[in-house]
Amino acid sequence: METLAEHGTILIILAVVFGLYMTWGIGANDVANAMGTSVGSGAITVKQAIIIAAIFEFAGAFLAGGHVTKTIRKGIIDPSSIVDAPEILVFGMLAALLAAAVWLMVASHKGWPVSTTHSIVGAVVGFAVAGIGVDAVNWGKIGQIVASWAVSPLLGGTIAFMLMISIRRLILNTDDPFQNAKKWGPVYVFMVGFIISLVTIFKGLKHLNIELSAGMSFVVAAIIGLGIAAAGWVLINKVKMDPEADRDFHFASVEKVFTPMMIFTACAMAFAHGSNDVANGIGPMAAVVSIVQSGGMVAQQSALPIWILVLGGIGIVVGLATMGYKVMQTIGTQITELTPSRGFCATLAAAATVVMASRTGLPVSTTHIAVGAVIGVGLARGIGAIDLRVIGGIVVSWVVTLPVGAFLSMLFFFMLKGIFG
């Protein structure tokens, strides 16, 4: 108790610094992955991607980021055995943040494809085992989270596969693909707005004191969807047939219809990413702040302070502006094989999957889900060549990241305990 009273301010400052560093890292690396499919298919420029990401990452974190933050903050660890020593949880969360941030820095420097989500979950578990005990970890929840890491890319892939098939049925394999693309385009755009807003609104806005019934949620989501579809309709109608390009590639004009549609999936993806991954940085930060401010209540009854969400959003945007820019450019030039129609399917599928996970409070990897969605499109015979070795790399990064994150976190935990304890 005395520790917290004595070092309270410095601990909060540390939490903010580590948390900002972590969100900066997310903005520098992860966001580029989330926006990569949109930039790569040529739908939006890097500059547009950054503006979209800045707005929608923030909106996602603010409107739908609370559930995952809650999981990281108090879902993984059961602190009932350390009510008398709340500083352990504070040190632990700080250690977890630092461990995940350091590991991510090393990994991205080496070019290893590790996930922020896996790092932070591994780190939180690591300190809990070392600092409190094996029983303090909510293994049931961990089981759910780990299962979701396998299930979510599969789900993303399945949705992408079905979207691709539906686009073929309704648009491509018809007498007049161009007219049908214009006809169905707004319907698909409606789906983007409807799905994302429904998942977000449905019993999910309690932190803003908005509580809608199930029926009302549907109505509001439908209205939002229609509004977005109207915007899509305006943009799609501007697309003109290009006979010159069609002579070389018969579907050139059709693909052009999907280009404005991808602006919406890009927004959805940024929103989804914000709703899930921002929590990796601000979850532990929120835990520290809440314990210190309450004078040592490990139960953390208080709601997530809005300023922490804002801070997370700022960290991401700064990360994007300083380094994410370059990463996005690199990725954008490497995945040009993705045409707008395929990019649309993959991005919508990934965004929907991530938002659903966010709503359930499951921290998932946006990058892995995007990979799953692209493979789903590939399984629908939609992409020229996909290198499946990537899956192996992802599995390896899983196996390595969890123990390394845990180990580093233990190390930092004992260091912090030594310094402040």
Place this chain on the structure above:
Amino acid sequence: MPTTNPLAALFKRSPFKAMQEHMRCAVECARLVDPLFEALIAGNQVEVEAIKEKIYEAEDRADRIKNKLRINLPRSLFMPVDRRDLLEVLQMQDSIADTAQDIAGLLVERPMEVPESMKAPLRLLTARCIDACEQSAKVIEELDELLEMGFRGREATQVEAMVEELGQIEDEADELELQLTRILFQLEDEINPVSVMMWYRLIEWTGDLADYSKKVGNRLRLLIAR
């Protein structure tokens, strides 16, 4: 930034563009067989050699594309079509270029004379065989559209019809080859026996241009059916 980003690493260069580039080179070789025989008929050996150089150059380009494509098709690659089928289509495409090269090579190494009665039928045969090559190239140009449609539906049906037409062209080329062979048979006593041998070989190779074109179409059919 290293390129180990999982999303970026996922995408490899589509093999279909390279297949089309390769086919364009192969057809370029086949097209040159027509002026080659014209130069031979005109008795212009200098021109024959000049055209041979052009054919060799195009064949070399095709070879380089082929090798690069093969190297970039590891087994870990997931494609909408079977890897082996794709490589077989490539092999057939390459045979078109090789055959044109063989014809040109022979005509340079052993200058020949074209008997008067063979001139017209030779022109007809060459033209039809090149038609077959052009048609198979048209089929290969549809690969991007096939990919867009997932190798099914209308596009697949359309390609099927094009392959059907290719088959007809090849049948006609076969018939023309037979006619030319009959004429040569009648001339056997009048020309040098070695020349006769060489002519049989040249006629067969010219027919092969259509034959390999048809095989490109047939392999592509398998590719679509998977």
